[in-house]
Amino acid sequence: xxxxxAQLLSNLGHDITVVDKNERRILAVMNQADVEGLARDxxxxxxxxxxxxxAYDAVVVATDRDEVxxxxxxxxxxxxxxxxxxxxxxPQTVTLLNMIGVESAVVExxxxxxxxxxxxxxxxxxxxxxSSLSADFFLVAGVVKETSRLRGKLPAHAMEEGLIPxxxxxLAVFDGEKFYSIDEAPVLDxxxxxxxxxxxxxxxxxxxxx
Numbered sequence: 181x182x183x184x185x186a187q188l189l190s191n192l193g194h195d196i197t198v199v200d201k202n203e204r205r206i207l208a209v210m211n212q213a214d215v216e217g218l219a220r221d222x223x224x225x226x227x228x229x230x231x232x233x234x235a236y237d238a239v240v241v242a243t244d245r246d247e248v249x250x251x252x253x254x255x256x257x258x259x260x261x262x263x264x265x266x267x268x269x270x271p272q273t274v275t276l277l278n279m280i281g282v283e284s285a286v287v288e289x290x291x292x293x294x295x296x297x298x299x300x301x302x303x304x305x306x307x308x309x310x311s312s313l314s315a316d317f318f319l320v321a322g323v324v325k326e327t328s329r330l331r332g333k334l335p336a337h338a339m340e341e342g343l344i345p346x347x348x349x350x351l352a353v354f355d356g357e358k359f360y361s362i363d364e365a366p367v368l369d370x371x372x373x374x375x376x377x378x379x380x381x382x383x384x385x386x387x388x389x390x
Contacts, residue, residue, distance in 0.1 A: 181242045181267055182198065182200075182209075182240065182242035182243075183198070183205070183208065183209045183212070184359075185240060185242070186198050186209055186213055186215050187209075187212055187213040188359060188361070190213040190214050190215050191213070191361075191364075192361060195216075196213070196214075196215040196216065197215065197216045197217075197218060197231065197236075198210075198215050198216070198217050198218070199217075199218045199220055199222055199227075200217075200219065201219060201220060201221045201222070202219070203219040206218065206219050218231070222243075222248065222251075222252050223248060223251060225255065228255050228256075228259060233255070233256060233259040233261060234259040234260055234261070236261055237261075237262065237263065238261065238262070238263035238264070238265065239252070239253070239256040239261050239263070239264050239265070240265045240266075241253050241256075241264070241265070241266045241267065242266075242267040243267070244269070246268055246269055246270050246273040249266050249267060249268060249273070250266075250273060250276055250277065253266050253277060253280065253282050254280055257280050257281060257282070263283050264281075264282045264283055265282070265283060265284050265285075265286070266282055266284070266285045266286070267285075267286055267288065268285050268286065268287050268288070269287070269288055270287075271287050273285070273287075274287060317377055317378065317379060318377070318378050318379075318380070318382075318383060319351075319375070319376075319377055320375070320376055320377075320378055320383065320386060321354075321373050321374065321375045321376075322373070322374050322376070322386060322387065322389075322390040323371060323372070323373055323374075323390065324368050324369065324370055324371065324372045324373075324374060324390055325370060325390055326370050328368070328370075328389065328390045329343060329388075329389055330343070330368045330374070330389055330390065331368055331369060331370065332367060332368065332369070333367065333368055334365065334366070334367055334368070335350050335353060335362045335365045335368060335374070336362055336363050336365070338350075338368075339362070343389070344389070345382065345385045347378060347379040347381045347382030347385055348376050348377075348378050348382045348385055348386045348389070349376060349377040349378070350362050350374060350375075350376050351375045351376055351377055352365075352374075352375040353365035353366070353368065353372055353373065353374055353375070354372065354373040354375070355372050355373075356371065356372075356373075374390070
C-alpha cells in the first residue's frame, strides 16, 4: 500500500519521503519512483526530530501493525501535522485514531468485506469502501456499465462538462491493471472502476452515473 501510494503521489509531482526499517524495501521503492528513502525505525521518537516532521503537509502511516501505526499517528499529531491518514486492521483502532483527531483511517478487513458483500448481493456496480470518512462523506467505487453516462468520456472532461454532480468528487480510475488520477485517466469503458468521494445524497447520484 505504502509503496504504491508513494508512486502515485510522486507521479503527480509531490515531494515524498518513504520510511521503512527494511533497506531492501526502501531501495525497491526508490527504483520505482522519485522519492526520498530512509531506512529507519519509526518507533524511535528521536527520528521525528531529525526529519523535522512538523514541516510535512501530510503523513500516511501504512505498516501492517496497528500499534505502530497508532504510535506514529500520535507522534504526527504532537508535531501538528495537519493531515494524517492511517491504514488499520482492527476497527477498534479507528476509535482510538478518531480520539486523537486523525483525518481518515482505512480499515482493510472492512473494505474487503464490503466489496465481497456487494458482489454477493448483486450490487457490485457500487461498493462502499469505507463506512464513513466523517459524518458526511463516503469513499465508494463503482464499475462502468454499457449504459453508463460516463462511458466513452474522459473523467476530467466529464467534470468540466458538468456531468458530475456537486455531491460527487471523482478521485481515481482503475482499468484492471493500473490506477490513474482523474487528470491522467483514459477514456472510460465498460469494466473500469471509478473511485469517488460522495455525500450521502451522492451515493444515489454516483450509482446513477454508472
